[in-house]
Amino acid sequence: MRLTIFRETGIAGAGARIGCLTGAPDELRVLPFDAIPALTGDPRLRPAIEAGDLVALLAADPGLESTAFALAHSQAAGTTPANAIDRAAVRLMAPLLRPGKIVCVGLNYRDHVEEQKIALPERPLLFAKFANAIGGDGDPIVRHARTSALDLEAELGVVIGRRAHRIAAAEAMRHVAGYTVVNDVSARDLQGIRAALPPGASGDGQWLRAKGSDTFCPIGPVLLTVDAVADPGRLAVRSWRTVTDGTPEGRTMPMQDGTTADMIFGIPELIEYISEVIALEPGDLVATGTPSGVGVFRDPPVFLEPGDLATVEVEGIGRITNPVVDAEGCAPAGSPAARLLAGTAAAA
Structure with missing residues (x-):
């Protein structure tokens, strides 16, 4: 997974969100985690996803095993959102906004x-x-x-x-x-x-x-x-x-x-x-x-x-x-x- 913290450009007040990059290099899109029910439905992962905080997600899901499983299951079931965001429409932020060390x-x-x-x-x-x-x-x-x-x-x-x-x-x-x-x-x-x-x-x-x-x-x-x-x-x-x-x-x-x-x-x-x-x-x-x-x-x-x-x-x-x-x-x-x-x- 190519995990990222991103913010949509051109949208007033848009906050930080967690997502992953997907697609070929010339057709990159960002798949927002807050639009994937298999992820937001997990009470351990939801607070970090809602906060747009990858450090918090790592703390809630050591090794990211649950995150990877939910994402793979969602993709296999065809339930990942069709409205993944074009790479050109987002700004990638630091993937770790406030690491502890x-x-x-x-x-x-x-x-x-x-x-x-x-x-x-x-x-x-x-x-x-x-x-x-x-x-x-x-x-x-x-x-x-x-x-x-x-x-x-x-x-x-x-x-x-x-x-x-x-x-x-x-x-x-x-x-x-x-x-x-x-x-x-x-x-x-x-x-x-x-x-x-x-x-x-x-x-x-x-x-x-x-x-x-x-x-x-x-x-x-x-x-x-x-x-x-x-x-x-x-x-x-x-x-x-x-x-x-x-x-x-x-x-x-x-x-x-x-x-x-x-x-x-x-x-x-x-x-x-x-x-x-x-x-x-x-x-x-x-x-x-x-x-x-x-x-x-x-x-x-x-x-x-x-x-x-x-x-x-x-x-x-x-x-x-x-x-x-x-x-x-x-x-x-x-x-x-x-x-x-x-x-x-x-x-x-």
Whole structure:
């Protein structure tokens, strides 16, 4: 299942709804869960569906087994609604609007460690973001006044489906609901990376503000359930930066082009390590690290500017594109970011 939180455009007051994408890539439609009696008739699932909250649905239906069964039964019986909504008529929001925990992993790709000329880590390096960092496809990334060295990181996000506490690696995948795409936006100067700092300056020396700032965790476009991914350890991970060049579309430059096969610690090992001391709950998000090619370690360094677009993609799951704006929420007139924001506003 390609689960999503969506909102119909052009309808005043339209709220968030849960659905799944269905159909061929050029004929995508969204099947609303609140229009499927087999789902709304289940008293365990109904409150989450009425609230349009996928995190709540995961909590009510660990592993999404009841949801998948009801949806399959409805489709087999021909009772799914004929009025599924055209993809063009909806805006996909972050599939997890307020996850309870966002646990991130640093230095987890060999080539990303090598581009920094440092030793491979002996154990996973963990840090956290907060729910107010979450955004969806098309939502702005705010380059706040404390940074001038904003960077992007494409990552595979793992969504927890069953509570995981002191779980061995061999059992870890039973606790995964699915996957999403994550952009681990990072303020490299706050992070304290020398290449991002003026001579004599220093950053925070830790990662909380550098990576946990508001808007610094766009995710989406869907939650792809675990059964739809044959091998999460062999997925391409890519990113792009689009800059102003005098044309409406701007100029797009490739940044990262890696694979999850380059992970130092795989998903089972990460869940085992985290759950030793931190219980992972349904709807929690684990961001598994990023490959090489980020802006700060290029020569010269490359950073996101207001007006840019930041795009990240994981093979088979999808891609998200986010406009970069300044601390006041503005992008330069005529920039790719301004164009995207104007289109989003018009569709609303």
